[in-house]
Amino acid sequence: MSTRKPRGELDIYRRVLDHVLLDADGLPCGIVDEIEAEGGLGEPLAIVTLLVGPAAWTRRLPAFFAIVAHLLAGSRIVRVPWSEVAEIGEQIRLCSSAVELGLGVADRRAGRWLAHLPLSEEHPE
């Protein structure tokens, strides 16, 4: 049910916010945690950037929980330009790889650590 990136109006709450991001290789690399848009009074809004990371989703929580979540999850945020979006469907597909966009850093860091364990490189099919 994937569709190409629409050019006209888009329901960003239903179709973009809180949707999974897939990079150019099809690897999940985060969720659209927040959206930055621009547009003057009375003008249609245009999405500029998708925000990904704890610093983006913690500010959507009530104040107390935001502080706790911020302490636990950290303050990383990655800005993905809207021009990087290739397709919008159940997931949002990006044009570049997670590495190029600076997404999935924690996974790669933990992966380097796990690589010291036996069978960590195996594809267990």
Place this chain on the structure above:
Amino acid sequence: MQILEIFLGILTAMGGFVEVGELTFMLNAGSKFDYRLLWVVALGTIGIMVYGEIAGRIAAVRGQPVFNVVRERAGIRLGLLTLVSATLVCLLTCAAEIGGIALLWQLMSGLPYRLLIALALAFLLVVVWCLPFKWIERVFGLFGLFMVVFMVVVWMAHPDWGAVAAGFVPTLPEGPTDQRLLQSYYAVALLSSVMLPYETYFYASGGIEDKWKAKDVPMNRVIVIIGFLLGGALAGSIMIVGKSLLGPLQIEAQLPGTAAIVVAMKIGRVGMWCALTGMFFAFAGAAIETALSCAYNIAQFFGWPYGKKRAPRTASRFALTWIAAFVLAALIVLTGVDPIRVVEYSIVFSVVILPLTYFPLMALSRDREVMGEHVNGVLANTLGWFYFVLVCIVAAAAIPLLILTHGGEG
């Protein structure tokens, strides 16, 4: 090939249906209330079929597991509350299963309980790290079928089949107030133990792992209906065993080993070993499913790469999360807390969180714009909303009943 897939799926669903909490609740419900709560098992079995079918259908049609849907439909606030509650309940259930394995091994070896918890933890870590998803699913599901020995015991115990049939007719609790409260508590706990939410999280995530597509919707339907029906029959058999063999002796099962001894009373040593084997694989399977469910849920909610089919190196946070879940669960039971008590609480809290995951799935599965021709039909909508209202009522009653009955002590 697909017939074999369906056949194995059904057997796996059946073999993985019963876990330590369900086992003890079923035995004790039979011992305390005869067949009067069999209708709750039937009600819960239809409920898990409805819930599982919807979750599996969404996974097949949209490629979305449960916590993707929760995040998308409930948003970050309610979604995060659901995630935290579901993870805590999965952790408690995992702790109880590890404790259950250690108790079974203690019955067989006489070794110290805490040492056996550590060994069980090591065993589970090695199994999940080394074995592929398909093997884990099949080995633990299929060997869990040794639990069918409880059905054999029922057949040999010659129960009053008229009374058994009467147990499927819903009745209100009878007797003095404390007895009525206790029976209500057991009804809530039994419903929850049959409809444990982790089964659905794991089932839908399994569909994603197996790359289900829209063409697999009929297979999903057959597996949940027949597999869970047979699983429900197995759970009902355990209740009948409790009534037939524990009830007359006024024994309350405090340890999972009681179930094996009950089987030994009827069919001797071979039956006891079958029961112990079945229980071991069922408990270990449930421990693995709950630990992996913790990792699946968190990874799906935050959009991490996940899956047992990815190398741990490429789904590293997912791998570290299930390892942490096993370790935390083992630490809970290492404190010396009674695993049966832990599972009782986890079962009651499970039903409290059920509406939180149920609602987003219902909302999405009835949305024609996203589900297309696979949108809920009249039956799925009717049953889905009926069970949603039911689990809301049960969720509201669960904690007060837990307090009023002193945790089921009466």
